[in-house]
Amino acid sequence: MAGMAPEPGVDGGGKAGLGYRRLIGPLLVPTWVMIGIFLVLPVLLMAVYSFLTKEFRGGVVWDFTLAAYDQFFLNRGLFGDEPPVIEWTYITIFWRSIWQAAVATLICLAVGFPTAWFIATRPPKSRAIWLFLITVPYWVNLLIRTVSLKFLIRDNGPLNESLMAIGLISDPLPLVNTNLAVQLGLFYSYLPFMVLPIYAAVERYNFALSEAAADLYASRWVTLREIVLPVVKPGIIAGCILVFVPSLGAFLAPDLLGGAKTFMIGSLIDEQFRGSQGNWPFGAAAAMILMTLVLIVLMIYARAQTKAEAR
């Protein structure tokens, strides 16, 4: 029940609590080291690289320049001597990626919310089984799962074959290399990230609130809209962020399941770091722009959240 019983606080007094607090510093050292080496350092490296000059066989020359960002946003003609106009190629790819990620998030939400609700309202014993089943696909590597998905939906794959066998269609459905296939891939990859946080929120939800709403003349629909959704909102938002952010940068699903028309940021960046065709500073700049975009979205959310809480 919200706010009723005092939470067992971190600084909830007692000698045990004090002892733990003294230990927390040393215990956090590995975390800080990991974050430092594997997050902060690479991001800094990437930021520096994005301002360097491209080496022709891949790699960089230590000459600081804004060329990578210039290339991303501006078009100065084939030889670089025309007055600059806005370069739409990469912005379009970004826009398409945002759009794809948003649609994938909505689909995951539409499927994930009922799933999470279903699991959270089972008896405690069977909840564990359902949660286990949700995580089973994660025992297999994402690449292998994406490739198998491609095999499933290709022209002479089991899906098309069986649809033709039962006479529902006469020609195979062109599924591979479409937006639909990319969506399917993203949905399949990230659905659990939507289900788990919503499950956690619904599991904590006090169903007496729904009874109270019904008791005060709210219909089921109004109860869902006015009580349930606002109360489990943190879980929904966490799920949306956890699906949207990796979908935005995803390159496996778009690469393997999509075609030229579904080229996304992840693939664009990936390409810049492959072999001699690559352009490291440009890839780094694109990655920095993507990261800035994500951070802006998260900051807007965080501000909206603190405003709502301050109310």
Add this chain to the structure above:
Amino acid sequence: MRRMSTAIEIRSAVKRYGTTTALHSISLEIADNEFFTLLGPSGCGKTTLLRCIAGFEDLNDGEIRLFGRDIARLDPNHRPVNTVFQQYALFPHMTVLENVAFGLKMKGMGLADRTARAGKMLEMVHLSAFADRMPAQLSGGQQQRVALARALAPEPKVLLLDEPLSALDLKLRQAMRVELKMLQEQTGITFVFVTHDQEEALTMSDRIAVMSQGRVQQVGTARDIYEVPVNRFVADFIGETNLLEVTVDAVSGAAAKVTLPGGQKITCPVAQGVMPGKHHLSIRPERISLAAKGELDAVVDRIVYLGTDLQILTHLTTGEPFHIRIQNSARIVLPAPGDRVALQIEVGAARLLAD
């Protein structure tokens, strides 16, 4: 009770969960303006019955009539009753005022009207200063009063209260008892109150239904159920009592001749349907006095000091444990453990039970 019209009439209500029966054909009538309490130990079906009236559970069989209209098949949002929940169930994302105004909003009242009315309700429960707080910022007692204001705001015909005081500490609970009773008298709304706390039930209720194992054992005023319990369960559950197995020699009208353990014979009032044979006699501990000569002989085991009262634990010379409660006073000459004492039963205080 000003009018004696019936607010709620429950007819042969049956509720089953799988193979267990929570309510065995319960029939009750609750009068308008009445403070009616469902009292019983946990698992007796009192909360189930309340939830059936509210509409959170469906009856398997039977009727629930609200001012003559059968509501047993209606969804909770179509029943003109409101509930105060045990853990209050305040909406955590709404302010206190929004919580209280919620039912009014659902009934279609405009913003200005419902804000005004909710404000009045908060005034009534002395929480006007907290209108813009969130529920989590309130103490348990304050949350309790918000829950009360929220349930009363839509002017329900009947207010259902599911152990609303059980989460409060003793002092607050005692204060809230008085406040609840006054509120009920002020508003004239029928209260159906569920509790396992007999003191709560005895102090507030106009009438009490004592429940056990899905059945109503007895319905009556506090005095009725304390003084004239119909069976062993009620006698034992309400207050303290001494239950003695006795032999009924003869029954004539409303009196019976009874042989006590130890051989003494007394005459005592009797419920209908008691036949000669082995029965239980209920004797309240405060209706006994120590005397030079009495109906029962006992040996004192220990004396417990309770402040206003003294409890004397004894066992009869025939073996049964027996306790006595006497008022503390400077004039009392107390027996010592091991002393033999004679126990005198007040006239009419021994009650022969039907089962």
